[in-house]
Amino acid sequence: MSSQIRGPSFSIKRLSKSRNNQLVGYLYILPWLLGFLILELYPLGASLYYSFTDYALLSDPRFVGLKNYLSMFTKDINFENSVVVTLKWVIVAVPLKLITALLVALLLNQKLKHMNFFRTVYYLPSIFAGSVAVAILWRFLFMREGLINQILDVFKIPAIDWLGDPKLALFTLSLINVWQFGTSMVLFLAGLKQVPGELYEAGRIDGANKFQQFWSITLPMLTPIVLFNLIMQTINAFQDFTAPFVITKGGPIKSTYLFSMLIYDNGFKFFHMGYAAALSWLMFLAIIIFTVVVFWSSRYWVHYEDGAK
Amino acid sequence: MAGLKKANAYFLLVLIGFILIYPLLWLFFGSMKTNEEILTSIRLFPSKVVWEGYRLGWKGSGQFTFGDFFVNTFQLVMPTAILTTISSFVVAYGFARFRFPLHRILFSLMLSTLMLPPTVVIIPRYLLFNHFGWLDSYLPFIVPAMLGFSPFYIFMQYQFLRGLPRELDESAVMDGCSSFKIMTHILLPLSKPAIVSAAIFNFMWAWNEFFSVLIYISSVSKYTISLGLRMMMDIDAATTWNQIMAMSVFGMLPCVLFFFLSQRYFVEGIAKTGIKG
Numbered sequence: 001m002s003s004q005i006r007g008p009s010f011s012i013k014r015l016s017k018s019r020n021n022q023l024v025g026y027l028y029i030l031p032w033l034l035g036f037l038i039l040e041l042y043p044l045g046a047s048l049y050y051s052f053t054d055y056a057l058l059s060d061p062r063f064v065g066l067k068n069y070l071s072m073f074t075k076d077i078n079f080e081n082s083v084v085v086t087l088k089w090v091i092v093a094v095p096l097k098l099i100t101a102l103l104v105a106l107l108l109n110q111k112l113k114h115m116n117f118f119r120t121v122y123y124l125p126s127i128f129a130g131s132v133a134v135a136i137l138w139r140f141l142f143m144r145e146g147l148i149n150q151i152l153d154v155f156k157i158p159a160i161d162w163l164g165d166p167k168l169a170l171f172t173l174s175l176i177n178v179w180q181f182g183t184s185m186v187l188f189l190a191g192l193k194q195v196p197g198e199l200y201e202a203g204r205i206d207g208a209n210k211f212q213q214f215w216s217i218t219l220p221m222l223t224p225i226v227l228f229n230l231i232m233q234t235i236n237a238f239q240d241f242t243a244p245f246v247i248t249k250g251g252p253i254k255s256t257y258l259f260s261m262l263i264y265d266n267g268f269k270f271f272h273m274g275y276a277a278a279l280s281w282l283m284f285l286a287i288i289i290f291t292v293v294v295f296w297s298s299r300y301w302v303h304y305e306d307g308a309k
Numbered sequence: 310m311a312g313l314k315k316a317n318a319y320f321l322l323v324l325i326g327f328i329l330i331y332p333l334l335w336l337f338f339g340s341m342k343t344n345e346e347i348l349t350s351i352r353l354f355p356s357k358v359v360w361e362g363y364r365l366g367w368k369g370s371g372q373f374t375f376g377d378f379f380v381n382t383f384q385l386v387m388p389t390a391i392l393t394t395i396s397s398f399v400v401a402y403g404f405a406r407f408r409f410p411l412h413r414i415l416f417s418l419m420l421s422t423l424m425l426p427p428t429v430v431i432i433p434r435y436l437l438f439n440h441f442g443w444l445d446s447y448l449p450f451i452v453p454a455m456l457g458f459s460p461f462y463i464f465m466q467y468q469f470l471r472g473l474p475r476e477l478d479e480s481a482v483m484d485g486c487s488s489f490k491i492m493t494h495i496l497l498p499l500s501k502p503a504i505v506s507a508a509i510f511n512f513m514w515a516w517n518e519f520f521s522v523l524i525y526i527s528s529v530s531k532y533t534i535s536l537g538l539r540m541m542m543d544i545d546a547a548t549t550w551n552q553i554m555a556m557s558v559f560g561m562l563p564c565v566l567f568f569f570l571s572q573r574y575f576v577e578g579i580a581k582t583g584i585k586g
Binding site: 022035043046047107110112120121123125128137139141145231241260263264283291 | 315318319321322325326329330332333335336347348351396399400402403404406407408409412415418419422424425426427428429430431432433434435436437439453455456457458463488492513514517518519520524534535538539542550553554557558560561564565568569572
């Protein structure tokens with residue numbers, strides 16, 4: 001092996017932290033760098049360019065200025081509805097999921113036996129994130145003759161049209177996200193294990209009850225994880241697609257027509273690539289603005305142990 | 310008093326677990342019921358086990374069975390998961406052990422792509438793959454996997470490598486190891502837990518992937534299980550409940566098996582890096 005022959009001279013250079021030797025690092029990160037340039041940076045720029053063009057896939061893109069962005073507000077009858085539906089989706093699904101995850105994590109954080117078993121069971125639904133099989137399951141659970149209504153019937157409660165009622169369908173779908181709270185739960189649990197026991201000790205001495213302890217010790221200590229979960233889950237929620245696409249196809253009367261479906265229909269059903277690119281850039285901007293605002297606000301509500309702001 | 314509290318806690322734990330898992334059990338046992346029984350009875354267990362759902366559901370599109378979709382899914386998921394794991398390990402090694410110019414900037418760029426929504430770049434990527442003639446093949450999944458495409462896995466392995474003492478590398482250098490050999494012979498064996506969890510994560514997420522297969526794959530002969538299920542759902546959801554339920558169960562089984570075989574790695578892997586999902 002030639003590498004063995006070259007070895008010793010390498011080692012001397014390496015010990016002296018020679019510059020050349022550190023440059024070898026570029027070779028190792030090269031795959032990522034290529035992927036980044038070709039599959040992230042170029043597409044990001046290209047989609048910005050396409051967003052100013054008319055591009056029907058078969059003909060070349062034709063520059064049209066702001067037309068795509070203007071027609072969102074003037075021509076596209078689905079745009080406004082889709083924005084409202086997506087915002088509702090994010091505002092309902094993300095907090096519900098995070099609150100559930102936090103409550104369950106608190107429950108699992110007790111010093112009792114078999115907690116790892118429960119943690120595993122609670123995580124199970126989350127391994128099917130974005131899966132079509134789960135979307136199918138949801139449809140069967142919540143359809144008119146589905147299991148949920150059958151159970152309600154036992155208690156003589158009249159059937160509810162979970163998926164057919166435009167006021168209810170979005171909420172029914174968001175329950176999938178709530179059901180799959182596992183990742184956030186595991187992160188909260190890891191955070192709870194970090195809270196120093198002395199703090200509770202001190203709290204008890206000061207006569208704080210359970211709720212006060214949670215409110216003034218546990219919650220502040222968890223805020224960095226709340227921040228992280230909030231950002232990642234919101235970015236994910238903006239892109240949710242499988243459930244509305246498979247279960248309700250965006251209906252009834254477009255009440256579950258999420259933004260990702262609007263992008264899909266324009267890009268891959270009608271092949272209006274330029275318009276779809278403009279929509280996707282708008283979504284990107286919304287996510288950036290959201291992230292910046294949350295990070296900015298975090299200085300007022302996120303507590304860091306080292307006192308750093 | 311303490312005993313009562315404990316009993317309450319367990320009661321709550323079991324109740325929540327039951328509510329969470331019941332839908333999955335209902336799906337599993339429902340796949341062995343007749344359509345009439347699914348509609349009329351809330352009993353969990355089938356009064357009489359019938360395999361009709363599996364037998365008929367298996368036929369898929371007629372021309373292509375769920376056996377074909379299953380093989381297709383493996384052909385897509387296996388190379389993707391293995392290549393992503395390898396390439397992200399190599400890239401993580403580069404970031405963890407070398408201090409080249411622009412290191413900090415490149416590393417932050419890598420991390421920032423974690424927050425870049427795939428939906429934003431899907432149009433140009435589709436056009437690019439169309440240009441390469443890769444549409445309706447698994448190349449849009451396999452080639453990016455070779456390019457260390459997932460910052461999540463790079464970061465995960467980077468974290469792990471940072472935890473391995475540098476003295477290991479340095480003594481290997483003294484023994485005349487090249488940097489490549491240090492990676493393959495010293496760090497790789499030690500990184501087994503990180504590599505196994507990366508591979509598991511990757512397998513599961515690739516297995517459930519829907520949006521991108523929907524966009525890139527168009528011929529039924531190349532359908533994955535996700536696409537097969539969706540096709541079934543579109544055609545005859547109203548009449549063939551047990552068939553769709555049976556094939557859903559079939560599509561979920563590999564994930565469940567994988568999860569129980571490796572749940573320790575899996576859940577702890579999330580706690581350590583905590584990004585995906």
